[in-house]
Structure formats: structure tokens, C-alpha cells
Amino acid sequence: xxxxxxxxxxxxxxxxxxxxxxxxxxxxxxxxxxxxxxxxxxxxxxxxxxxxxxxxxxxxxxxxxxxxxxxxxxxxxxxxxxxxxxxxxxxxxxxxxxxxxxxxxxxxxxxxxxxxxxx
Numbered sequence: 001x002x003x004x005x006x007x008x009x010x011x012x013x014x015x016x017x018x019x020x021x022x023x024x025x026x027x028x029x030x031x032x033x034x035x036x037x038x039x040x041x042x043x044x045x046x047x048x049x050x051x052x053x054x055x056x057x058x059x060x061x062x063x064x065x066x067x068x069x070x071x072x073x074x075x076x077x078x079x080x081x082x083x084x085x086x087x088x089x090x091x092x093x094x095x096x097x098x099x100x101x102x103x104x105x106x107x108x109x110x111x112x113x114x115x116x117x118x119x
Contacts, residue, residue, distance in 0.1 A: 002031040003092070006062065008116060009085040009100060016041050026116050032059055034116070058115060065108035069098070072109075076102035084113055 004027060011023040022039040029035075032055070038048040054062075066088060085100035086109065103109040 002029040002033060004028075004089045005030045005059075006066065006089070007085075007087040008112070009087075010113065010117065011083045011085075011100060013083045014080045018042065024117070028054070028059070028062065028116070032056065062112055062115060065111045066096075068108040069106065069112075070096055072106055074106060076104050076106070078102045078104060082113075084109065086112070 006028040008026045008028075009023065010026070012021055016022060018041060020041045022041050024039070025037045027035045032053050034052050034054055036050045036052070038050075040046055040048070066086070069086070081102065081104070083100050084098075084103050086096075086098045087094055088096040098109070103113065
């Protein structure tokens with residue numbers, strides 16, 4: 001049985017027009033499977049869903065970077081751009097959460113976002 005390990009919410013805090021990307025929700029499970037939902041400001045295609053797998057090495061790297069990020073309490077101020085929310089789960093319960101906000105300069109979180117968004 002697969003268990004949810006990490007949810008990452010990636011939101012567009014820039015100007016949004018017709019057809020613009022609004023956000024992405026990614027859920028990573030402990031069996032290395034990933035569910036992705038991309039949302040758009042469009043009447044034709046509002047959502048695009050996909051599922052795929054990552055390698056054990058990628059999963060371990062995400063876990064390592066998440067552990068490093070837990071010790072960084074920096075709040076980043078910016079005017080627009082991309083924002084992220086990270087929620088870690090264990091046995092179906094939330095064990096750690098970083099609220100939706102900017103992650104510019106927070107290297108472990110930037111590494112996670114780069115890794116999961118390039119899929």
C-alpha cells in the first residue's frame with residue numbers, strides 16, 4: 001500500500017491572464033509514484049493530470065533536502081513570482097509544513113522544486 005510522503009503546492013504569484021498557468025500540485029508517495037495536477041486560467045483546459053515514477057535516488061535526495069530545509073526558518077519577501085508550500089506526511093498525518101511563500105535562496109527547497117518540476 002502506498003503512503004503519501006510529500007505534497008508540494010507551486011503557485012503563480014505573478015500576473016495571470018487568459019490561458020496562464022495558475023499552479024501545480026504534486027504528491028509524492030513512498031512507493032516512488034507521483035501524481036501531478038497543473039491548473040490553468042482557461043475555459044478549454046483548466047486542469048492537466050499526470051502520474052509518473054521517480055527513482056529511489058531521486059526520492060532519497062528529496063528526503064535529504066527536506067530534512068535540511070526543516071532547519072531553515074527564513075521568510076523571503078518579494079513582489080511576484082513563484083511560491084511554494086511543502087507538507088510532509090507520516091502514517092497519514094502531517095509531520096511538517098512550510099506555509100505557502102517564496103523560497104528564493106533557500107537551497108534545499110529550491111533543489112526539491114527543480115527536481116520535481118522538471119518531470
